Amino acid sequence: MNESDVFSRDPKLVCRKMKLGIPSDILANINQKGIILNLGIIWKKFYKILFFVLLFSAIIFGGYVWNRNLHSSTWDEQKKQEFVKSQDKGVVFNENNFEKALEIVGQRAEENSKTSDVGKDFFSSY
Numbered sequence: 001m002n003e004s005d006v007f008s009r010d011p012k013l014v015c016r017k018m019k020l021g022i023p024s025d026i027l028a029n030i031n032q033k034g035i036i037l038n039l040g041i042i043w044k045k046f047y048k049i050l051f052f053v054l055l056f057s058a059i060i061f062g063g064y065v066w067n068r069n070l071h072s073s074t075w076d077e078q079k080k081q082e083f084v085k086s087q088d089k090g091v092v093f094n095e096n097n098f099e100k101a102l103e104i105v106g107q108r109a110e111e112n113s114k115t116s117d118v119g120k121d122f123f124s125s126y
């Protein structure tokens with residue numbers, strides 16, 4: 001067994017070798033499994049609070065970014081007008097296609113308005 005193995009297993013020797021100033025009786029009572037179990041108990045108590053703190057911080061940050069982008073835009077009036085003009089060019093109203101669509105809708109409405117003659121009434125009593 002070499003010297004590093006001894007130091008990793010005995011907290012008193014680690015304390016003396018590294019000169020941490022921690023009393024050796026405290027180090028002797030440290031139980032690694034107990035620490036892990038205590039951390040698990042603490043996590044069970046506070047994980048919901050941590051989740052909601054992170055959730056609300058993300059919501060607040062998102063609101064800040066949204067508000068900043070909404071109210072402090074960096075575009076000047078000339079750039080805004082150029083954008084509006086470029087968007088207006090994208091929509092073209094084709095009146096001929098619109099008239100054709102209206103005719104088709106009218107024809108379908110006429111066909112649907114014609115009543116078909118039912119030969120026998122299925123709902124009447126015999």
